[in-house]
Structure formats: structure tokens, C-alpha cells
Amino acid sequence: MNNTTSKDTQEVKSFFDGYANDFDSIYGHTDHQRGILDKLADKLFRQVMLLRFKETLKRTANSAIHSVMDIGCGPGHYCVEFLKQGKKVMAIDLAENMLKIAKGRVNETHLDGKGEIAFLQANYLEHNFEQQYDAACLMGFFDYIKNPEDVLEKLKKDITKEVYASFPQSGGLLIWQRKIRYKMRNCPLYLYSLKDLQELMKKVGLEGKYEVIDLKRDFFVKIDMS
Numbered sequence: 334m335n336n337t338t339s340k341d342t343q344e345v346k347s348f349f350d351g352y353a354n355d356f357d358s359i360y361g362h363t364d365h366q367r368g369i370l371d372k373l374a375d376k377l378f379r380q381v382m383l384l385r386f387k388e389t390l391k392r393t394a395n396s397a398i399h400s401v402m403d404i405g406c407g408p409g410h411y412c413v414e415f416l417k418q419g420k421k422v423m424a425i426d427l428a429e430n431m432l433k434i435a436k437g438r439v440n441e442t443h444l445d446g447k448g449e450i451a452f453l454q455a456n457y458l459e460h461n462f463e464q465q466y467d468a469a470c471l472m473g474f475f476d477y478i479k480n481p482e483d484v485l486e487k488l489k490k491d492i493t494k495e496v497y498a499s500f501p502q503s504g505g506l507l508i509w510q511r512k513i514r515y516k517m518r519n520c521p522l523y524l525y526s527l528k529d530l531q532e533l534m535k536k537v538g539l540e541g542k543y544e545v546i547d548l549k550r551d552f553f554v555k556i557d558m559s
């Protein structure tokens with residue numbers, strides 16, 4: 334990572350390097366041990382994670398989508414499913430420990446030669462790609478992004494068909510505990526009202542090109558990039 338990497342990015346990277354196993358365990362497939370309060374937060378978070386997972390995979394099942402960038406791929410649950418769907422996948426993450434888990438998950442899955450994948454440890458905003466991809470998946474990514482306009486402008490260059498992204502909602506009962514948890518762990522967190530989201534899309538010229546599904550904790554957003 335180069336010298337221009339911001340303080341925010343360094344904090345997100347070190348947060349996710351330390352949180353990789355705990356985050357992976359929220360999906361419920363590992364026997365990693367968690368405290369009682371964390372378990373409760375995980376249970377509530379798991380519901381929205383599974384909803385956004387389903388919404389994304391329903392859309393990538395489209396045979397017109399041949400290649401997918403998984404931006405902030407984390408522990409690789411999406412990567413494995415994209416591969417099962419036969420896609421060409423570019424998996425990008427800042428955190429080395431997340432990529433280690435993702436690679437292990439892909440290697441342990443019997444894919445019978447389906448799909449192909451490349452892993453990249455990088456800040457998405459700082460990497461220039463040699464080719465475009467049909468789609469991009471940014472789940473649980475905008476939560477940590479200070480300048481979402483820059484990401485959306487870059488996606489316009491990198492992606493030709495569809496973008497699927499989650500945006501964390503600023504309202505709701507549990508938001509205070511999330512804000513406190515992240516503050517205590519020195520990880521930046523950026524939240525959105527529906528109005529914030531609409532203003533953001535307008536600012537980057539994507540008005541009328543997106544649909545929003547309210548998943549309660551998150552907004553699931555599909556953007557038409559064609």
C-alpha cells in the first residue's frame with residue numbers, strides 16, 4: 334500500500350485484520366468462540382447479511398453477468414457462490430487476514446473447475462484495473478468509505494452492467510451500540526438516510542439508474558451501469 338493511503342484506510346485495514354475471524358463467524362459456519370453481547374449483535378446482523386447475500390446472488394445468477402468484482406470481499410462467502418455460478422471473479426480486500434480466510438474457503442470448496450478467481454490485496458480506490466468487469470459487489474463496504482462519490486465515479490469506469498451495494502442506515506434502535514463499538518475500536522463508520530443516498534446518487538449522475546430495497550439495517554442498492 335502506498336504512502337498516500339489515508340489514516341481512515343489504515344484504521345479500516347487494521348480493524349478488519351483483527352476482526353477477520355469474528356466477522357467470518359457471523360455467517361455461522363465456524364466454531365469460533367464469541368462473548369454473549371457480541372453473539373447477540375451477531376445474531377441481529379446475520380439476518381441482514383443473509384438478506385443482502387440472497388439479493389445479490391439472485392441478480393448475479395443472470396447469464397449476462399460473466400465477470401464480477403467482489404470489492405471488500407472479506408472472508409470470501411460471496412466469492413465461493415460467484416464461482417459456483419461459473420463467474421470470473423476479482424476478489425479485492427485491504428485486509429490480508431480476510432484474504433487468507435477467503436483463499437482458504439475457495440480452496441476447500443469443490444468447484445469442479447467452475448469459474449476462475451484472482452485475489453488482490455489493495456485499496457480499491459488506489460488500484461487501476463486493466464480490464465472492465467460486468468458487475469461489482471460491494472457488501473458492507475460503504476460503511477467504511479469517507480468519500481463514496483470517488484468509489485461510484487471509479488465504478489463507472491470499471492463496471493459495464495450492474496453494481497450491487499449495501500449502505501448502512503443511520504436510523505434504527507441498534508445504531509448507537511454499533512457507533513460505540515466502532516468508536517472503541519478506532520474504526521471509522523459512515524451511515525446513510527434514504528435522503529443521503531438519493532443525494533449521493535444525484536451528485537454522481539446516477540439518478541434514475543438505481544433501485545433501493547430497505548433491509549432495515551441496510552439499504553440494498555442495485556445500480557444500472559450500462
Ligand SMILES: C[S@@+](CC[C@H](N)C(=O)[O-])C[C@H]1O[C@@H](n2cnc3c(N)ncnc32)[C@H](O)[C@@H]1O
Pocket residue numbers: 342345346349356404405406407408409410411425426427428431455456457458471472473474477
Ligand atoms: C464488513 S466486511 C464485508 C465482507 C464481505 N463483503 C461480506 O459481506 O461478507 C468489509 C470488507 O471491506 C474491506 N474494505 C474496506 N475498505 C476497503 C477498501 N478501500 N478497499 C478494499 N477493501 C476494503 C475490509 O477490509 C473488509 O474486509
